[in-house]
Amino acid sequence: MSEPREFTLRIRRYDPQSGKAASWDNHTVSMKGHNSVLDAILQVKDDKDGSIGIRCSCQQGICGSCAVRINGKPGLACSTHLQEAVVREHHGGEDGTITVEPMGNMPVLKDLIVDMDAVHWKKIRRVTPWLLAKQPVPEREYIVPHENMIDVTQTMACIQCGACVSDCLSMEVDPGFIGPAALAKAYRFVGDPRDAEHEERLKDLSEDEHGIYDCTHCFNCMDACPKGVAPMSQIMRLRRIAGSDHEIDDRNNGHRHELAFVKNIKKNGLLHEADLLPDSYGGKLHPRAVPELVSSLPTVLTAMQRGKVTPAKALLHQHKAPKEVKKIFETIDGREQRVELNLYISGIEDEPDRAPHTDRPTPLVPPAPADKSPTFEEAPADKSPTFEEPDQPTGPDDSESEQA
């Protein structure tokens, strides 16, 4: 067991009702490296300053109450070891100070407590977070394919802590964005064969200007989540099912952009940017595209003036996809069913902690459930740390489950 050592906590203090600006308090605690940041905050609260506001309950990474920003990254205070917290911020926190702030993207109620109702829960309610069961309801239980159940288990692992919401970069500039936690929750029902309203749910989330196409692929939610929910992967699944299975032609150009990109690469092999923009709006002459192209004109003209783009380069397709590449598109687009490898289900060979369930076969093509949900098999990776090996800090993200 490690010996106690000194850690300095730098806690952000703010009471919006006081009328005073936010400030920072420094407190030094003597604790072991495997103690949690929450242990340290509670000790400071008990011994030095009882007025520090922090929300917590289970202290075991289950209830999701104590998410805060620790050295710049969101996480559960109860599940972050002090020794891990010290080096948390892009390998730059060597001075030993642990900065604890409230989560981002939500208003602060007091100190480390944010208003989850105003943002997080409001967005969760937005996605109709309950099952709209297929009718007629069977007399006995519904039978759901094993793969589908494991698949949605990933999103069911969410403990509603808000860590992903805190650091969502789209929400930072567009507070209306439905966001990672709520969209992961939406996939929990779109991926569930018992739900009757997949298409309606997807249409709603595609057409909303703050819906699935507002995600900018920044991966912050993947690293933020303490439970391996991988919200961005769930958003990509929603897009894939909305576009490829239900062919929802949304007003945000989301599906058109995807199709324009795929067509562009099939034709040219490499991206021909000059075509991508108009095609994403429905084609050069489409009423939607014209104002957009006109507004882009100054940008295009500057690019030409600088020699970045020449008229010939913009108009001619100098690069053609090799016939082998075209063949790949034809082969794969021609399959009756999409083949997908969901690493959450399949696991990873050679990585014992992520190995697949051995009691299940691993079919390449899924047994054709209602909406072509992911394939393969396997083991959910819960990132809740255990405190059994105090000298081994848990890594930052060890179950980023790939998008499927």
Add this chain to the structure above:
Amino acid sequence: MKVAYWPGCVSRGFTPELHGAMAKVAPLLDIELVELDRAACCGAGVIAEHNQELADTLNARTFALAQQVQGAELMMNICSTCQGAQAECQRRLDATDEYRAHVNETLSAEGLQYERGINNKNFLWLLVEEIGLDALREKVKRPLTGLKVGPFYGCYIVRPVRRLGIDDENPRDRYLQMVIEALGGTVIDYAGVYKCCGFPIVTMNKKASLTMAGRHIGDALDAEADCLVVPCPLCHLNLDLQQPAASKVVGRELGLPVLHLPQMVGLALGLSPKELGMSKHVVRPKSVIDWSTSVVAGAGAGW
């Protein structure tokens, strides 16, 4: 060292100066580039959004072509997005023999096979891990003394942390800062270093996209940066090409030059801004050019 070189699409499209700069810088660093000119787009996450197997197969093909390059030590790219999108596909391809065999079946029509475990590194990683900062320092002819550079990574090269192999041994999320310092420059820390340029949603939500770009540029200006440096041409499109539009969206004057990583390295290694294609930038890199003419005796900017 010899590398199988994947330049990506945009470096040969709307940021041709990046491709040109890399070609100029490589020999100075003893890198032999064997370009993968038959390979196709990595998909930038969008093809995977359409059909995951398609993205995996296209990238497996690129990897297979790289593995055919005789004597190449690894595959190198110059685009954060390629790095991230390819790493994601590689993770699936390397995960199970069964899936890899399935993808290889498609590639076999062309006589290609991807073998598990390709080593694919962005130029940034290669600089630090293969060439080494000490060797890089020795090659500097015109240190970036007094040049204040804000690093801008691009999402795909810093997240997810584990997939990209970022840990204490390889602090890849500090490499830009380390390279700027090795070249003699001053690192500017600002709010946007690890944020998103907004490019992926520019056709879906232009306002949000350009707000991202505009804010990060504004934050860097407030921190008194002379320029930004990016290892990703897609970030360059939103931060440089779209900067005038971003300026309107965020309602403030901007005007911050954005360098591609090979351009910054090339400047320090003695190449002229013109050779490095810096005349092709939308935001004229005046603050950078002034720097290079003023501090280096006899090494004109060639502007």
